[in-house]
Amino acid sequence: MDWGTNQINEWRHANGAGEQTTTSARTCNNGVRVRWKAPQGDCLKLNVDASIVQDSSSFSVGWILRNHVGDFKGGRVMKINMKASVLEAEAIGILEALSWVMDRTDSKVCIESDSLTAVQAINRGIPYQLELGHIFDECRLRLTSRSSLSLNHVRRLANRVAHTVARFPCELNCYVDFMSPPRQVLDSMMYDLFSE
Numbered sequence: 001m002d003w004g005t006n007q008i009n010e011w012r013h014a015n016g017a018g019e020q021t022t023t024s025a026r027t028c029n030n031g032v033r034v035r036w037k038a039p040q041g042d043c044l045k046l047n048v049d050a051s052i053v054q055d056s057s058s059f060s061v062g063w064i065l066r067n068h069v070g071d072f073k074g075g076r077v078m079k080i081n082m083k084a085s086v087l088e089a090e091a092i093g094i095l096e097a098l099s100w101v102m103d104r105t106d107s108k109v110c111i112e113s114d115s116l117t118a119v120q121a122i123n124r125g126i127p128y129q130l131e132l133g134h135i136f137d138e139c140r141l142r143l144t145s146r147s148s149l150s151l152n153h154v155r156r157l158a159n160r161v162a163h164t165v166a167r168f169p170c171e172l173n174c175y176v177d178f179m180s181p182p183r184q185v186l187d188s189m190m191y192d193l194f195s196e
Helices: 005-015 086-104 116-124 135-146 157-167 183-194
Strands: 044-052 059-066 072-079 111-114 149-153 174-178
Touching: 044 086, 044 157, 059 086, 059 157, 072 086, 072 157, 086 111, 086 116, 086 135, 111 157, 116 135, 116 149, 135 149, 135 183, 157 183
Parallel strands: 044 111, 111 149
Antiparallel strands: 044 059, 059 072, 072 174
């Protein structure tokens, strides 16, 4: 049994896997509960997010890859030395995540981001004339080069694990690869799997 699976089993035992957890933090304004949904069958899901500190000259992006039963398959956080808008950071995060997953698997992968504008610009080919146009174009090129990849928008509450990974400490212009889930995301991962 690998270390990540062991952590999940320990969490299940300690927290009573079937017990209800509080849902107030995962409920939208209209009362609909929002959470991560596992991909179908042999598909993998990669959730990506960016983290920007206001007035900072750098930002971080992070992602997590899970399978159809929610098992952790890998992840990364990277800190980039560049002043960026939220949209630019999200787009760079999607591009970096695409590169990372394309190097690791030929499996079907659904990529999810909570940046609706970035997802629409990439998927619909919306012209974007500012500095972001080339980033969107490169994302689109990578997605169309491999039919096993797709990009979808997901609500922020369903993307909390990636959000937490993006805030993981990392040196400037460096990255940290995760072979097992960081402790900071275990509760959110378990919530994703066991909340009803």
